[in-house]
Amino acid sequence: MKAPIALRRLVGENIRSLRHAKGWSQEELGEQAGLSYKFIGEIERGAVNPSLDSLAKIANALTINLAKLFLDRGLIVLSPEEVAKVESSLSVLHDVLGTVKSKFS
Structure with missing residues (x-):
């Protein structure tokens, strides 16, 4: 099982990649998800442990299945x-x- 810090980084990197694919800034993702852009930045850096509710809001904003945030294969x-x-x-x-x-x- 992945260490919690590694998992936070993986999720953060996946969110950043998906956000970039949409051409969105952290501010735009935060607005779409109803979250602070500062919080989005902290998640992307793996600095915080977001709740499942927050991750679900991000996944919905990115129009993806929540499970995609946890993909471990490049x-x-x-x-x-x-x-x-x-x-x-x-x-x-x-x-x-x-x-x-x-x-x-």
Whole structure:
């Protein structure tokens, strides 16, 4: 089991990553969640032990499932623009591979 301090840091880092993906400041997240931006900063730094109620407010503001705040495997968060770029790149790659495959068939 993770030590409490490591778990607080993990949750804080995940919140920061998710907040950045939305392009929000700590103030904006605090406003959306009904929490102080100073408290958001303390959570992100792992300096405080937030209640489940506070974490639920943050998860709701970020429109995610509360469990995502506790993910332990290199959380990767993409903005809608980044998702569109990945999809476009995959489409191009698919077309190129299809062309190469037809030349060798």
